[in-house]
Amino acid sequence: MISSRTGATLGQQLEDQDMKKFFLMMPFILGSAAMAQEHDWGARFYAENCAGCHGETAKGDGVLADYLTVDVPDLTSLSAANDGVFPMLRVIQIIDGRSGLRTHEKPMPLYGAIFREDLQPPMGMPGASEPLVRGRVLSIAEYLQSIQE
Template sequence: MRFFKLLSRVSVACAFAAVGTISLAEESGKVEYMENCATCHGESGLGDGPLAELMTVPVPGLTDLSAKNDGVFPMLEVIHTVDGRQGTRGHGYPMPVWGSRFKASVEEMGPYGAEVVVRGRILSLVYYLESIQQ
């Protein structure tokens, strides 16, 4: 038990050190976005990615999330939608459940370390989405 507490604290410290500032989080979030989201949502976030026309539901733009929420970026809702593990289907099917996909890529870190990495990746991605609001 003591080992897991230590591992958890070290993982959190590493995550904060890796992200550092919101600006760095936005930069790493942009990389996440371009690698995992742009094929459907488009490089500019307008819902016009190269795979959008192949989807069975319209792919939403992501630059007007604040505008649709009275000028306030809906941070928690976006985090839940991107993570997807709690069952939110914020914009239709079939968006990948990125929380599960990210976690599968770092399972060797154990349940606590992997979860810290997953949450960090999602938070960075959402900070980036917040930065592209119009």
């Protein structure tokens, strides 16, 4: 269907709208990436979201660990338990939790969903917060990789 006003098809109009939204979001996405390089956001996000159970040093000895009915893993030994290779994809999937990969017991929160709710999309654009959610999850995973023993 051709629009009489612009001569563009409906598909082209929708693509143009998506591109406009994409370009409107670029400063936020690029700004977040630049800020992540200046600060250790992974350590910050870990401290805010993970240390309660896993501990400040990620050894599984957080203040809430004694109250859980499951053992809280030592996150500094993930590489050692995986033949010396940090299991980045698996760690990302477990932190995010939205993939359905639930190798841990129920007490582990679904941080992908939590972060998405925290980062409500600006300007009512569904999915606009997803790059920021993935950035938080990746920041935590990279922080965990950096503290492997």
